[in-house]
Amino acid sequence: MIELSKVASESTNVKTFIFDIDGVIRDVSGSYHRALADTVEYFTNSGFRPSHEEIDELKTEGLWNNDWEASQELIKRYFQELEKAVKIDYDDIVAFFQRRYRGMQSDWSDGYIATEPLIATTEYFQSLTRAGIGWGFFSGATRASAGYVLQRLQVVDPILVAMEDASGKPDPTGLLLAVKQIESKQEKSPNVVVYVGDTVADMLTVVKARDFEPNYQYFAIGVIPPHVTEDLRDRYAALLRENGADLVLNSVLELTPQLNLSQSLVS
Numbered sequence: 001m002i003e004l005s006k007v008a009s010e011s012t013n014v015k016t017f018i019f020d021i022d023g024v025i026r027d028v029s030g031s032y033h034r035a036l037a038d039t040v041e042y043f044t045n046s047g048f049r050p051s052h053e054e055i056d057e058l059k060t061e062g063l064w065n066n067d068w069e070a071s072q073e074l075i076k077r078y079f080q081e082l083e084k085a086v087k088i089d090y091d092d093i094v095a096f097f098q099r100r101y102r103g104m105q106s107d108w109s110d111g112y113i114a115t116e117p118l119i120a121t122t123e124y125f126q127s128l129t130r131a132g133i134g135w136g137f138f139s140g141a142t143r144a145s146a147g148y149v150l151q152r153l154q155v156v157d158p159i160l161v162a163m164e165d166a167s168g169k170p171d172p173t174g175l176l177l178a179v180k181q182i183e184s185k186q187e188k189s190p191n192v193v194v195y196v197g198d199t200v201a202d203m204l205t206v207v208k209a210r211d212f213e214p215n216y217q218y219f220a221i222g223v224i225p226p227h228v229t230e231d232l233r234d235r236y237a238a239l240l241r242e243n244g245a246d247l248v249l250n251s252v253l254e255l256t257p258q259l260n261l262s263q264s265l266v267s
């Protein structure tokens, strides 16, 4: 009886999928992470170059979703540990980072961004549309950077809430903004909001959204970004669960329209 009612309620749900971008639909370990490491190395005069693990470690604090701020923080901590007072202008950090990430050419062809491997596929998003699922993006990346990867995925006219549009995660305003934009385009209003992200900040965003706008049912779906090595995957998944993930998947592609979320949670 219980199983039957669960299936019934799942099928009458109107779901909306909102995706984080970095680490979810594109692999940023060779781009954002590399630019971040380059930036910290440069401003610490080659004193410190953070590894992927050290960058992830900082991100587990849930506050450093913005990679410019994360760069600044790692530089600050390096000098604090040496008990040195060094003042570096934030704009200089941003400018250096962007030169690495976007390169020097106007089409960004020589930037790290041009080499980002894609995780999601054009077909994946088409399958969501065919299944009647509304979908969009809430990302801390700049609109230009997010737009660049969405264009590569041939996603036309996306619902996108980017860095310029809302406060950074874990503030849930941007997530709800994306949901409302999808809602305004659809006949049926969604009652289930699924947010897919790869960091603690993403999971906390969903936790906060439940208080902020209690009219939806939420699922926080964690995905493990590709740069996390096999031996660290269980720990990474546990960390996402501790911070609110209802389900952790190995890739966004596992979140199919057919996946019964309520049942996945019980199993």
Ligand SMILES: [Mg+2]
Binding pocket: 020, 021, 022, 023, 024, 197, 198, 199
């Ligand atoms: Mg991310």
